Amino acid sequence: MKKRIAIVLPTLSQTIDQQIIRGVQTSLDPKLFSCLFIPIGYLAEPELFKSKDLWLLEQLPKLNIDGVLLYGGGVGYKTSSDVMQQVLKVIGNLPLINVGGILDNVPSVFVDNYSGMQQLAKHILDIGCKDILYIDGPKNNFDSQQRYRALADTLQQQGLNLPPQQHLYGDMTTASAKHLCRQWLEQYQRLPDAIMCVNDLSAKGVIEELERQKIAIPQQVKVTGFDDFEYADAIRPSLSTAIYPAQRTGSLAAQLLIDLLNGVELEAQYQLETMSILRASSGVSVYDVPLHNNDERQRLLIQQRDSNAQRLAVTRLFHQRHDLHHILAQAQPTLTELGIPELYIYQDSFNAQGQSQTCLSQQLPSTQSQPNKCAQVLPAHFDQDISDKVHQGLWVMTELKTEQQHFGYLLALSESAHAEFIEFITPQIADIIDHQRLLEETKQYQAQVELSEKMAALGSLVSGVAHEINTPLGNSLLAASHLKEQVEWLTQQMHQQKLTKARFEQFIKDATNTTDIIINSAQRAAELITSFKQVAVDQSYEEQREINLADYINKVLRSLQHQLKTSKVTLHTELDPEIRIFTFPGAIAQVITNLFTNALIHGLDGGKRVGRIDIKLQRLAQEIQLSFSDDGHGASQETVNHIFEPFYTTARTSGGCGLGMHIVYNIITQKLRWQLNINTQPERGFCFTISIPLSDLC
Incomplete structure (x- = not known):
């Protein structure tokens, strides 16, 4: 195996x-x-x-x-x-x-970095270079430490040392060495005899910087690297370096792993030698030729x-x-x-x-x-x-x-x-x-927020039901209580044998009026409950059916009008009662609710600003047009450009989530397949125009 x-x-x-x-x-x-x-x-x-x-x-x-x-x-x-x-x-x-x-x-398995760098350092000293700038690698790096020690020992043997300001620590990359070289030359305004680098990548960065400053290599300054990577002999001038036997290192390590898997006891360390290879960048007279023919x-x-x-x-x-x-x-x-x-x-x-x-x-x-x-x-x-x-x-x-x-x-x-x-x-x-x-999390979050918005609309509907139905139910309760008192009075008069024809006729008259009030109030409450129930069902279930659009819009508005009773805003409608369409009523209820809420809260400061909301439904030659407008704050073109984007809102600090108009746009354009246009200017209100195709007519 x-x-x-x-x-x-x-x-x-x-x-x-x-x-x-x-x-x-x-x-x-x-x-x-x-x-x-x-x-x-x-x-x-x-x-x-x-x-x-x-x-x-x-x-x-x-x-x-x-x-x-x-x-x-x-x-x-x-x-x-x-x-x-x-x-x-x-x-x-x-x-x-x-x-x-x-x-x-x-x-x-490691490489004897010391011998290769020692040979390079001796060569640099032998050709008369005493002033050396050394670009090192990270301080904790094993290779960097060995190579610098070889350079320092070789200098010391010649009675020389490397000044601290000429020992620069980099990260063995081209960009780092280029930056260090530029920084040093700018600071000291002179050229060293030689720039020795911890590796070839650093030497490449130094050569690029010297070429940028039009400094001749090796005439003005010598350069060396270490590793003998593939471009060391390809760049011009070719780079003096030391051969790092990386392939032999990998080969030896693999062989040792095989031995280890076979139970052979291994030594702690295996070292491979390095050796310098001298080229034109350090002044060696070599003829640089292309590696490949044309x-x-x-x-x-x-x-x-x-x-x-x-x-x-x-x-x-x-x-x-x-x-x-x-x-x-x-x-x-x-x-x-x-x-x-x-x-x-x-x-x-x-x-x-x-x-x-x-x-x-x-x-x-x-x-x-x-x-x-x-x-x-x-x-x-x-x-x-x-x-x-x-x-x-x-x-x-x-x-x-x-x-x-x-x-x-x-x-x-x-x-x-x-x-x-x-x-x-x-x-x-x-x-x-x-x-x-x-994207999936956003969709899930958006779906949750849309559900929250729908539940909020249902909550508003329930609130509207409670508010609107309170009057007829209150009247019924009051009339029933009055009727009960009249019956008790009649019973008392009859038992006391004080009931006269005139008093009985008055009772009949009052009882008739009272029962009329009870019946009318109950009928009004029943009508409200029926219409609110239908809107609530429509908002809960996404089913298509035929509706009278004007009548349905009025049903939705009944659940919202209580929000205007303590406000300075009036609602005006002009709805064609003859328009019947086959559509998703719940979607329309959601649109009307969101547009109404947007106009009241954002356009008219939650009802604190004097203003009006106008809703108009009319049949034109080519389409049915439903317009929803207010005379509130309006908006700039910048806001209009982003108004339908999810989570975009100008009311973040006051609790706006930025999904109301996004939901409106998606419902109108995606679910209902209608068109939506906006007309607005700052302090001139909003006008949303919804175009309904004639094909939706019943």
Whole structure:
């Protein structure tokens, strides 16, 4: 049975990481070992480090990993030994080989940085350079410490030292070194004899800055680096550096891991030598020639151009932020051309018992339906031999996360040349997942608020019912009480034999009037209850039926008019009583309620401002027009431009949620399929005009 090996690196995009990968591939027989390459990034400085940065490593037990090869010198190049101890704690008891630097109680393969830097320093001193500016890496970095010690020892042997102001600490990047070089030259207004750098990336930044300032290399200043990355011999002038045997390091580490898995007892440390390679940047007379002839260079340029075009096409698809399943299906042909034929997305979810688990949610090649959300953590064929169609294929695992949220991981099979593109698209996919999550949460929140608005409208309706029905019920109660008193009086007169014909006739007259009042009041209450009941039912159930639009609007307004009794606002209606339509009455009730509330609260200061609300319904030649206007505050064009956007409100401080007009717009344009126009100016009120097609007429 094949062994599963996890190769943990900071990234797949840097030369040293790629060379370590090549070394691993040459030493691990694919028929015996399944390799999973896991870039976890560069761990942060101790004060910024968070335990969640190690989430991918925490998944190793679930992946049934048999052994780990850790490029600790890269992952922890700027962090502390305490953080690296946390890394080891997460990896646990799995067989482990470390690359770069030294970790306690872990077999480590590292490079003798001292000898390579010593040779470079002797060369610089031998050609007469005494005034040296040194651009270093992070203080805690193992490689940086060794390389600086070699430089300091060599200077001391010549009776020299490096002044503190000429020992600059950077982060081993081109941008950092360029900035440090510019800053130093501006401050001291002179050139040193030589600028020695901790690595080639830093030297590249120095060369770019010196070229920008038109300072000749090596005539005016010598420059050296360290690592001998691929561009060291390609830049002009070619860079003097030291060869860092990264590929041999990866190969040796893989061989040691095999021994460890086989029970072989290993030594604590394994060291590989470095050696300097002198080129034109330090004044060595070499003839710089192109690495490739014109035909080869042209072929590489065309290949790079095609690859960039394909990557750009995939990136554009991701930027559309459509449904992830749809995007991946569209991207599949281009990803396959790029040498990424398989891609799997495992997202965090919860099972029926409420326990967290990571399940397959998307995959390429895509299937007709969404993949089963099973708890499988790797594809079933992960341990099978990689197809010949993928040249030197890598299985790459990256974490799906944003600044604030973690979603799971992505697993992809990729050609070595395009493996770093997996790292590039992973945050974009995570961003799409996050966008879809936020969109779904927004929809749920919006639905909750819309339901709250509907319940508020129903509450207003109930309040209106209570207020409007109070008068006829009160009259009925008063009349019934009066009638009871009259009956009791009549009974008393009859028992006392004082009842006269005139008194009895007066009783009959009063009783008739009283019963008329009771009957009329009861009928009025019944009418109100019937109309309010119908509006309430309409707002609770979204069913279509035929209505008299004017009559229905009046029914809704009856539930709202009580809000005007203590206000300075009057309501005027002009409604064509002949218009009958087949529609959603509840939706119309919601629109009328929201427009009325918006006019009263926002336009007319909750009724404190003197004003009027006008509602007009008329049939025109081409359409039915319902207008709803007020003479309140109105609004600027800026407000009109955003008025229908969800959660946009000008009354946030007074409790506005910004969904009222959004709901109105959606109901009118989406549910009813009508049109809505606005006419407003500051302090000239609002006029909402709703256009109803004649096809809705019954």
